[in-house]
Amino acid sequence: MTAPDQNRTHEKFLWGSATAAYQCEGGWDEDGKGLSNWDVFCHSDDNDVNPVDGDVASDHYHRYEDDIRMMAEGNQNAYRFSISWSRIIPDGTGAVEQRGLDHYRKVIETCHRYGVEPLVTLYHYDLPQPLFENGGWENRETVDAFERYAEVCFDAFGDSVTHWMTVNEPNYETLCEYGIGNYPPNVRDLRRRWHAIYNILLASARAVVRFRSGGHAGQIGLVSDSYPIESLVDDEAHRDAARLADLFFNRCVNDVAIDGTFPVEFLDKIESDGTDMSFIHRDDAAVFLDGTIDYLGLNVYDRILVKPYTTGETNLRANNTGDATSTNQIIVKGWFEHDVDPTTEKNPWGMEIYPQAMYDILVELRDRYPGTPVIITENGVGYRDVVVDGEVHDDYRIDYLRGFVEQMQRAIDDGCDVRGYLVWSTIDLYSWINGYEKRYGLVRVDFDTLARTPKDSYHWYAAHIAAQKEIT
Ligand code: BG6
Numbered sequence: 001m002t003a004p005d006q007n008r009t010h011e012k013f014l015w016g017s018a019t020a021a022y023q024c025e026g027g028w029d030e031d032g033k034g035l036s037n038w039d040v041f042c043h044s045d046d047n048d049v050n051p052v053d054g055d056v057a058s059d060h061y062h063r064y065e066d067d068i069r070m071m072a073e074g075n076q077n078a079y080r081f082s083i084s085w086s087r088i089i090p091d092g093t094g095a096v097e098q099r100g101l102d103h104y105r106k107v108i109e110t111c112h113r114y115g116v117e118p119l120v121t122l123y124h125y126d127l128p129q130p131l132f133e134n135g136g137w138e139n140r141e142t143v144d145a146f147e148r149y150a151e152v153c154f155d156a157f158g159d160s161v162t163h164w165m166t167v168n169e170p171n172y173e174t175l176c177e178y179g180i181g182n183y184p185p186n187v188r189d190l191r192r193r194w195h196a197i198y199n200i201l202l203a204s205a206r207a208v209v210r211f212r213s214g215g216h217a218g219q220i221g222l223v224s225d226s227y228p229i230e231s232l233v234d235d236e237a238h239r240d241a242a243r244l245a246d247l248f249f250n251r252c253v254n255d256v257a258i259d260g261t262f263p264v265e266f267l268d269k270i271e272s273d274g275t276d277m278s279f280i281h282r283d284d285a286a287v288f289l290d291g292t293i294d295y296l297g298l299n300v301y302d303r304i305l306v307k308p309y310t311t312g313e314t315n316l317r318a319n320n321t322g323d324a325t326s327t328n329q330i331i332v333k334g335w336f337e338h339d340v341d342p343t344t345e346k347n348p349w350g351m352e353i354y355p356q357a358m359y360d361i362l363v364e365l366r367d368r369y370p371g372t373p374v375i376i377t378e379n380g381v382g383y384r385d386v387v388v389d390g391e392v393h394d395d396y397r398i399d400y401l402r403g404f405v406e407q408m409q410r411a412i413d414d415g416c417d418v419r420g421y422l423v424w425s426t427i428d429l430y431s432w433i434n435g436y437e438k439r440y441g442l443v444r445v446d447f448d449t450l451a452r453t454p455k456d457s458y459h460w461y462a463a464h465i466a467a468q469k470e471i472t
Contacts (some may be wrong), residue, residue: 014117014420016078016463017071017442018378020124020168022054024429027061034090038125041184049182049320051125052435058445059176060428064107067427072114072461074454074462079116080125080297080377080422081107085149092128092342093145101156107243111301119422120161121223121297122150122207125183127434131470136185137174137196140279143203148206162218164211165297165377166204168296169225170197170253172299179316182433190314190332191275196244198279201256201343202232205291213291221259223297223377226250228360229305232339237308241336244269246307248335258296258369260289273334295419296365300404303357305339318410322348322384331341347381347396349438355403362411362418373417380402380424382431382438385455392444392455401457405464423461 040105042053060067060413071079086094104120123146131142150166163261167173178181178193187193204222211220229245231238247266255263271277301378319326324373328350330338343352350356365374380401385392401423412418428441436447442458445451 007362009096010076011466014074014078014119014375014422015079015460015461015468016119016420017328017426018080018119019128019429020061020082020121021084021087022057022124022126022430023425024058024060024427025162026054026056026059028053028055030061031087031103032090032097033084033100034086034092034097035138036084036086036126037129037131037184039086040116040132041415046184046186046235048434050166050435052430053202054430055291056447056450057430058421058447060427060429061103061452062450065110067443068107068116069140070150070454070458071426072116072200074458075118075465076461077465078119078422079111079426080119080121080165082121083153084126085123085146086128088125089128089145089149092131093148096152097413100124104157105160108157108327112160114403117163118161119163119165119375119420120147120153121165121168122268123166123203124151132184137177137199137203138192140199143199143206146203147206147210151210151214154211154214158214158216158218163295163375164220165223166207166220166293166412167200168223169299170200170204170222171249173410174200175249175316176318176432179314180318181316182318182320188314188316190275193430194270194277197252200260201253201286202287204257204258204293204378205259205287207308208291208293209287213249215375216393219294221293221297221375223299224250224253224257225299225378226254226300226361226365227302228357228364229304229306231306233307233324236315238306239418241306241308244332244335245456248332249304254365255370256288258372260292261285262288269335285389293372295373295375295448296369298365298374299378299424300358300361300362300376301379302352302356305341305352307338309333309335311425318433319350320439322434349382349434351381353381353400358407359411360449362408362424363414365413366416371417373419375420375422376408377422378424379421380440382434382440384437385428385439386443387444390453392453394455396455397455397457398460401461403465432442443471
C-alpha cells in the first residue's frame with residue numbers, strides 16, 4: 001500500500017466529493033457484513049415516509065473503481081467516504097471480519113492509484129443493529145464499542161490514510177433521530193437527544209485519544225453540520241433566539257470537539273428542560289479535553305433563520321416529500337422558532353439557496369475557534385434531475401456550487417484557513433428520507449441499470465478545479 005507522507009497533507013488544496021457507505025454501497029448482506037440499523041429500518045414498516053432501501057443503492061460496493069476513476073478524470077484529488085462499521089465488526093462488538101477490511105483496503109489503494117486522497121469517516125449514521133437494539137447512542141457501551149472499532153480501523157489503514165473523521169454530523173443525526181423522529185429510533189424527545197449526542201461526542205473524543213496514543217500519522221477531525229444563525233429582525237429578542245439556536249445546533253458540538261468543553265449555558269438550559277444529566281461522568285471532562293480534533297470537517301448547505309419562541313409545544317417537522325404538502329418547521333419550547341424568508345429561492349424540499357451561508361459560517365468559526373483548520377466535507381443541493389437525450393443539464397446545481405465556492409474563496413481571502421472542498425455527492429445515492437428522487441450527485445446513476453453518466457455539474461467542476469491549480 002502507498003505509504004502516506006504526512007507533509008503532503010498541507011501541500012495541496014483538496015478538491016473532491018463525498019459519499020457515505022449506506023447511501024451508495026449496496027451489498028447490504030455481502031462478505032459477512034452484519035445488519036445495520038438502517039438495513040433493518042428500511043426493511044420494516046416503520047419506514048413509511050419513504051419506503052425504499054439501500055440494499056443495492058448505487059452499487060458502489062462493486063463499482064467503486066469506476067467511480068474513483070471518474071473522479072480522477074474530473075480532476076478531483078480527494079474522496080471522502082465512510083466505512084460501514086457492520087462490515088468490519090458485523091455485530092458491533094465481536095469478531096473482526098477480514099473481508100470487510102479487505103474491501104476498504106482495496107478502495108483506499110484504488111484512490112492512491114488514481115491520485116485521489118482518501119478521507120475516511122468512521123461513522124456516518126449506520127450503527128450495527130445489535131448496538132442499536134441495546135439502546136444505540138443512549139447506551140454508554142456503544143461508546144466503548146466505537147472506540148474499539150476506531151482502533152481496528154486505525155491499525156488496518158493508518159499506514160495509508162492521512163485524513164480521518166470520527167463521526168458525521170452529531171447535530172443533524174440526533175436531531176432527526178430524537179427531534180424530528182424521521183431516522184431510527186424515530187423518537188420525539190429532545191431530552192433523549194442530549195444523551196445520545198453526548199455519547200457520540202464522547203465516542204469521538206475517545207477515538208481521537210486512541211488515534212494519538214497509537215502514534216498514527218495524519219490528522220483526525222469530526223464532521224459538523226454548522227449554520228450561520230440569522231434573523232430577519234434585529235432586536236434583542238431575536239438576538240437571544242439566535243444565541244440559543246447557535247447553542248442548540250452548532251456550539252453543543254463544535255465547542256466540545258474543538259475546545260473540549262460544553263457551553264455552560266447549554267448545559268444549564270437542557271437541565272432546566274428536565275434532562276436527566278446523569279449521563280455525564282466526572283472522568284469524561286478530561287477525555288473531552290484530550291480528544292480535541294486537528295481540523296473541523298464542515299458540512300455547509302444553508303443558513304438557519306430564527307425568531308423568538310412564542311407559544312406551544314416543541315415541534316420539529318421536515319419536508320420529506322419535496323412538494324407543497326410538506327413543510328419544514330422547528331419550534332423548540334423555551335428556546336427559539338424557525339423562520340422563513342419568503343423572498344429567497346428554495347429547492348423543492350424547502351432548502352434556501354443562500355451561498356453567503358458559506359462565507360458567514362467560515363468567518364464565524366474563524367473568530368470563535370482561531371487556529372482550527374477547516375475542510376468543507378459536504379456542500380451540495382438536491383433536485384429531481386431530468387434526463388434529456390441521456391444527459392442531465394443541471395444548471396441549478398452549477399449555480400449553487402459556483403455561488404458557494406465563490407463565497408468560500410472570499411472567506412479564504414479574509415483569512416479563513418480552509419484546506420479543502422468536497423461536493424455532496426460524488427454520484428447519485430440514497431437520500432435518508434427522500435430515497436432516490438432527490439439527487440445530489442455530480443454523476444447521474446440510473447437506478448435501474450446502475451449506469452453512470454456525468455452531469456453538466458461534473459464537467460463544470462472539472463473545469464473549475466483545472467482553472468484553480470492552487471487556491472491560497
Ligand atoms: C447531510 C448528510 O446532512 O445531508 C448526508 O451528511 C445527506 O448523508 C445530506 O445525504 C443530504 O441530506 P438529504 O436528507 O437531503 O438527502
